[in-house]
Amino acid sequence: MKMINSSWFKAHRLKSITWSFVRTLVILGVSFVILRPVLTKLSSSLMIERDLFDSTVRWIPKHFTLENYKAMFVHMRYPSAFLNSALFSLVIAGLQLASCTMVWYGLARFRFKGSGLLFGMVILTLLIPPQIISLPLYLNFRFFTLWGLLPKPGINLLGSYWPFILMALTATGLKNGLFIYIMRQTFRGMPRALEEAANVDGAGRFRTFLTIMTPGAIPSMVTCFLFSFVWQWNDYYFVTLYMSGRNLLSQTLDVAAHNYAHTLGMQFTTQYISLLNNAGMMLFILPLLILYGVLQRYFIESIERTGIVG
Amino acid sequence: MLNKIKNIRLSMERREALAGYLFCLPFILGFIFMVLYPFVQSIIFSLNRLEIKPDGYELVFIRLENYYRALFVNAEFPRILVETVLRMFSFVPLVLTFSFFAAILLNQKFKGRLLARLIFFLPVILGAEIVQRIEMSDYMTLLQSMDTSSDYGLTSILSMSSLSEFLLMLKLPQGLLLYIIQGVSRVSEVIRASGIQILIFLAGLQSIPASLYEAADVEGATGWENFWMITLPLLSPLILTNVVYTIVDFFISVSNPMIDFLQTNAFGGAGYGVAMAMSWIYFLVVGIILVVTIRIISKTVFYME
Numbered sequence: 001m002k003m004i005n006s007s008w009f010k011a012h013r014l015k016s017i018t019w020s021f022v023r024t025l026v027i028l029g030v031s032f033v034i035l036r037p038v039l040t041k042l043s044s045s046l047m048i049e050r051d052l053f054d055s056t057v058r059w060i061p062k063h064f065t066l067e068n069y070k071a072m073f074v075h076m077r078y079p080s081a082f083l084n085s086a087l088f089s090l091v092i093a094g095l096q097l098a099s100c101t102m103v104w105y106g107l108a109r110f111r112f113k114g115s116g117l118l119f120g121m122v123i124l125t126l127l128i129p130p131q132i133i134s135l136p137l138y139l140n141f142r143f144f145t146l147w148g149l150l151p152k153p154g155i156n157l158l159g160s161y162w163p164f165i166l167m168a169l170t171a172t173g174l175k176n177g178l179f180i181y182i183m184r185q186t187f188r189g190m191p192r193a194l195e196e197a198a199n200v201d202g203a204g205r206f207r208t209f210l211t212i213m214t215p216g217a218i219p220s221m222v223t224c225f226l227f228s229f230v231w232q233w234n235d236y237y238f239v240t241l242y243m244s245g246r247n248l249l250s251q252t253l254d255v256a257a258h259n260y261a262h263t264l265g266m267q268f269t270t271q272y273i274s275l276l277n278n279a280g281m282m283l284f285i286l287p288l289l290i291l292y293g294v295l296q297r298y299f300i301e302s303i304e305r306t307g308i309v310g
Numbered sequence: 311m312l313n314k315i316k317n318i319r320l321s322m323e324r325r326e327a328l329a330g331y332l333f334c335l336p337f338i339l340g341f342i343f344m345v346l347y348p349f350v351q352s353i354i355f356s357l358n359r360l361e362i363k364p365d366g367y368e369l370v371f372i373r374l375e376n377y378y379r380a381l382f383v384n385a386e387f388p389r390i391l392v393e394t395v396l397r398m399f400s401f402v403p404l405v406l407t408f409s410f411f412a413a414i415l416l417n418q419k420f421k422g423r424l425l426a427r428l429i430f431f432l433p434v435i436l437g438a439e440i441v442q443r444i445e446m447s448d449y450m451t452l453l454q455s456m457d458t459s460s461d462y463g464l465t466s467i468l469s470m471s472s473l474s475e476f477l478l479m480l481k482l483p484q485g486l487l488l489y490i491i492q493g494v495s496r497v498s499e500v501i502r503a504s505g506i507q508i509l510i511f512l513a514g515l516q517s518i519p520a521s522l523y524e525a526a527d528v529e530g531a532t533g534w535e536n537f538w539m540i541t542l543p544l545l546s547p548l549i550l551t552n553v554v555y556t557i558v559d560f561f562i563s564v565s566n567p568m569i570d571f572l573q574t575n576a577f578g579g580a581g582y583g584v585a586m587a588m589s590w591i592y593f594l595v596v597g598i599i600l601v602v603t604i605r606i607i608s609k610t611v612f613y614m615e
Contacts, residue, residue, distance in 0.1 A: 023415060030412070031429045033498045037445070038436070099336035106333025110326055118334055121341050127554075127600065128349065129562045131572050132589045135582070136348035136355060143366050147343055153365035170340025180337065182510070205329045227434075234438035237564060237573075250440045277444045285436055292428075292435050299435070300427050300509075 038285075045069065045279035049272050068279035075256040075263075076280055077247055082287070085249040088161065089232040095168035096228045097221055100179045103171050104217070105209055107180070108187040109195075119184075125177035130237070137163070138241060163242040174231050174238065179224050186220040187213060222298045230288055253280045356586035376587035384580055386571065387588055394561070394568045395595065401500070402556045409504040409552065413511030414541070434505035439564045446565065503559065507552045514548040515541070543612040550607050554600065561596045568592060 039059070044052070045068050047061035054062060072078075107115060140147075141163045145154035157163055167173040171180065190213060198208040214221070236250045244251070257276040261268045268276075292299060331338070356376055358369040380387050416427050522540050531539070560566065572592070576585035 020420060023418070023420065027415065027426050030501055031426065033501050034429055034432055036498070038432075099340075102333045102335075103337045106330050110330025110333065111323075112327035112330035115330065115334075118338070121345075122337070125341065125345050127558055127597070128345065129569075129589065129593055129596065131562075131569060131576075132352045132586075132593055133345060133348045135576050135586065135589070136351035137344065139362075139367060140348065140351075147347065167340070167344055169336060170344055171337040172340035172344040205332075209333070230435055234440070236439040236443070237569075241573075250438065253440055254443075274448050277448070281441050281444060284438065284441065288435050292432070296424075296428055300431060 041278045041281055044275055045282050047275060049269065049275060052271050052275070068275050069283065071260055072256055072276055072280040072283055075260045076249065076252040076283065078249075078252075078283060081247045081249045081252045084247055085233055086287075088164075088248060089229045091161070092164050092168045092173065092232045093225050093229040095165060096171070096173045096176055096179070097225045099169055099171040100176055100183070100224060101186075101214065101217065101221060102209075103180050104184055104186045104220075105213065107184050122177050122180045122184075125172060126181060134238065134241060141242060158242055159245055160243070164238070174228065174235055176228075179228065183220050183224060186217050190216050219298070222295075226291070226295060226298055230291070233288060249284055253277075253284050256280055352586050352589065355583055356590050358583055360582045362582075372583075376583045377591065379580065379584050380588045380591060384584070384588075387591075390568055390571055391592065391595065394566060395599070398557065398560050398599070401503075401560055402553065404496075404500045405504050405507060405556050406549070406552060408500055409507035410511055410545075410549070412504065413508045413515055416508065416512060417515045430508055431505050433502040434509075437502065437505075442565050499565075503556070503563075506559075507556060510548055510552055510555070511545065514545050518544050546611045547613060550604065550611050553603060553607055557596070557600060557603065561592075 043059050043061060046064055046066070047057070048063045048065050048067070051057045051061050051063055056062070107119065138158070141157040143152070143154040144150070144157045144162075145152060164173065168176075194212055195208050198212045199205075203211070234250065236254075239246075239248055239250060257268070257273045257280065260276065261273075354369070357371060357373060359372050359376075361368045361370070412430060416423065416430060518540065522544075523536060526536050526540060562569065564570070572585055572589055575588065576582050579585070580588075
């Protein structure tokens with residue numbers, strides 16, 4: 001009996017060692033694939049052009065330089081563009097959070113006719129390609145009449161924050177359908193007794209929601225806020241469509257290398273432009289990397305704990 | 311008396327419903343004005359010729375001409391449409407399989423799990439459109455420069471893995487070489503498109519009660535059997551969710567050439583109305599694919615309740 005046991009354990013151990021070896025290999029491989037674009041960007045952003053043609057140089061630049069960063073820092077108008085982007089994304093993410101939290105609560109806690117239909121509408125917003133909506137919306141924002149309330153020709157909202165503010169307020173901003181869809185369960189697990197007690201004490205529905213219920217939903221809310229911040233920061237399509245000419249980071253990054261060439265009155269080689277762009281992209285993603293590193297708990301763990309599934 | 315109680319209950323229900331509507335009001339308004347209204351407008355636009363003037367726009371009704379133009383006059387649209395759909399069919403299963411097994415891996419206990427998770431979800435954070443755009447244009451210039459310059463420029467610009475160096479050494483025909491390099495870049499495309507799906511699967515894995523596995527262990531089930539009898543069936547609703555998400559994400563992602571094509575045509579090119587008609591054809595195709603896949607998959611989905 002003892003013999004059998006020990007051999008069984010041996011086999012079992014062998015199996016688990018092999019498995020953990022394979023697992024480590026797979027994880028390392030995938031991590032490499034994910035990190036490689038970041039690492040190549042980092043390494044080539046620190047090179048001079050000659051290093052690109054030097055076949056002995058692969059990852060570590062021979063002529064280490066920060067010139068690419070300096071140039072891009074100036075031509076992306078980094079300080080002001082950074083502040084613009086940060087402020088814009090913060091405000092929009094905050095508004096989206098407010099509207100989405102209300103909708104979570106409404107969908108999770110109240111029974112009413114058409115709540116199923118409402119949920120179907122959420123799914124629909126996820127499925128419609130944004131192009132179908134965004135091009136007519138473009139015209140609506142260009143000649144904004146508040147859907148017929150204001151006299152024609154209406155106000156031109158393009159180039160201002162208003163299109164984004166309106167969409168954020170009405171929970172139809174960037175990927176808001178996704179937030180509603182995967183986090184609609186947020187309030188479901190909370191004890192009803194809390195609400196009832198608050199009601200007995202004379203608090204209105206909205207006050208109950210605001211002071212009693214939302215504190216329990218904070219992990220979900222932080223996650224939602226972070227994701228909408230990041231996605232707003234990364235957005236390029238809507239920003240260029242509704243708000244071209246504002247100096248957000250994604251917009252200045254797009255044209256910085258060419259602007260640089262233009263101010264010097266020179267024609268850059270594609271290689272040099274790619275070096276500059278690599279530096280620019282590093283400057284663009286760096287704030288996000290820092291945010292992700294510091295708040296990783298909220299990006300990953302909270303999603304699991306709050307039970308987005310169900 | 312009984313009637314009165316009934317009345318009170320009714321009004322309570324009504325108040326409950328009213329509160330529900332009020333909390334959902336932001337979205338209801340948003341849906342009507344920011345989704346439904348432009349949605350209907352887009353149908354109208356696709357049936358009209360649109361002329362933008364300084365004080366508004368004018369519509370000239372031309373029936374289905376825009377659709378006709380999109381399908382039979384425009385040389386590129388049908389080709390891009392077919393290509394996009396075909397690419398979707400090869401892409402979605404890859405993403406799904408990868409994210410499924412990645413989630414199972416990340417759910418196990420091992421050293422450095424947190425770090426692995428951090429890296430696996432990194433693409434969700436770094437998926438900026440502008441970055442993809444610049445990368446893509448770099449890639450394109452690379453492909454163009456390949457015909458003219460020596461292969462030595464190629465390896466250094468991409469600072470590619472030793473794989474491509476090895477391939478260059480083999481002196482393969484250039485077409486084949488491109489195909490392999492693109493295949494390799496596809497792997498990273500798949501991995502980079504899987505972040506949210508992994509997250510959803512991971513959350514699902516953690517919602518499976520541990521007692522099920524314990525009971526299975528007591529009964530002497532192997533890991534293989536556990537996978538087929540417990541993990542897979544309980545995750546199947548999420549497979550459906552993820553299939554839908556992946557298909558949609560693929561069709562509306564900016565790295566999809568169709569999206570660029572539609573936008574350039576709306577502002578110039580074939581014109582706004584034709585672009586609207588193209589978007590609608592595209593949307594209908596996507597919708598049909600979605601409905602069919604949902605029908606097929608939901609037959610095999612297992613629900614615990």
